[in-house]
Amino acid sequence: MLYDKRNIIISTGNILNVNKKAGQKTNEELFDCLSLIASDPVIDVKAGIIARNNDDLLVKVKEFERNNIKIGAKVFLNHSNPNLLHDAIDSLLKLLEIDHLDNLILAYHPLNETNGIEKSNGHQNGTSLGSSLSKDSLFTWSENPTAVDELKILWQALETYADDKRICQLGIADLDTDTLINLYASSRVKPAISQINLSACCVVPPSMQEFCAKNEIQLLTHSDSEVIIAKNSFKELNNEPFNLQPFTPTWTSRYQVHIKCRGVLTAKGFLLGAARN
Template identity: 30%
Template sequence: MGTDGGSASARLLLEQATTLNLQTGNLLNWGRLRKKCPASPSEEIRDCIQKTLNEWSLKISPDLNQEKPEVLECNVAQAMEKINPEEREELKVSAKLFIVRSNSSSVRDAVNMACSALGVAQLDSVIIAPPPIEDGINLSLEYLQPYWQELENLVQNEKIVAIGTSDLDKTLLEQLYLWAQVKPSSNQVNLASCCVMPPDLTAFAKEFDIQLLTHNDPKELLCEASFQEALQESIQNSQALEWTPLWLLRYSVIVKSRGIIKYKGYILQAKRNLSS
């Protein structure tokens, strides 16, 4: 928990700002975020958010309090690490984007922020998780199209090399493939809900050279309630502050020749509920 002074300054800034951009930096080089036992993806992201907020509140610049910016950049300086340009060709930079509550323009914002954070011109691959939909409504191609079009634009602008999907069944993956100008290169399957790859999905992916990957991310990696709890645990007397996460991006940088992760981190954007 931060000091009273740090928390008070952080709370004042959060009361004035409308947008919060939070970056964890490279988790592999930040010992305070390491756990002895592997955490679930949801536990890991909540832990990262809470401790990043806490560290940030301890080191707020007095100048920042005077400026009262509308957009707060929340990060821990010692954890931020850009990729060495001389090593770029040896590395594969991948990301998975989770839309929490936003629109398709978030795709562009998230990719641009990831490139800036890592100091690269483009990401090698981006997988998008299906945006949340209301209960009782089935995910459809029409719902996915605006998000996929944003990814296609980023491919055409050379900000991304390859794009993929997550948790699409054979029918929806086929619909997306036939409609899309830039075809999905991969589709993630959650083996927690499906112990064996569905044969029809496997056959379709093989025919059209789509890589099937596995993952263990929950359907809702970061919900509004979880983010609010992390905020309240990190910033004292912040109970009245209502913030909603818009999107969350998880990135990893792998050394191609050795298959080891060199960088891992999260970036998220949140908006303050001005009606609260």
């Protein structure tokens, strides 16, 4: 039985070949993909994997030679557990049947739970740069040195993949300038990418631009939610045999496969880890 498993993995497969709504946020897109899986799941009980039927992901990944495609990923993590980060990366490499990722961005947003509501950096959706947070924000990097220490431990886990050449470039999301400088100074493998969310700050802080330019860090923007899937989301996905109520999401990875010479996106999807309650 699937529900005897302590941990399970859910794969959306390549979502480029399914109908999507225009202008969706990342968390909305993910939930719709999970709903689609629920209607026609493929369940590998022994491996503890739930996938979407009629998926062409591996066909797209293997359509071109590995050196002709670029595979990037972003891991969304709300808990400071390096084992969860390892699970997310190892599971993704196994799913795609590859030996390395071209780049990986870590989005670590520690959760504060107030009145039963999950919050991160003072917002449920969108991302704030630490220097731009409102005064009543529940979380800022500068006021939470413990969270910065947790981030550094997670980064050390990423460095082992860079050492083994399983990840070519490491990136980080949603740090304020001071925390980025702190992480950069303490790391062996320096961040090559800094990703920020402009939904809460319409102008990139000049200090961030200056530091990234000086240290050859690629500065990118995004519009992802901090909590990519709420812990109670599975309660809404209870179509048998796709009943996920006994489980809680632990990590989420989003991956993209581009054809290098043309810059064409050929595959995109999500991979989720979940633990039994």
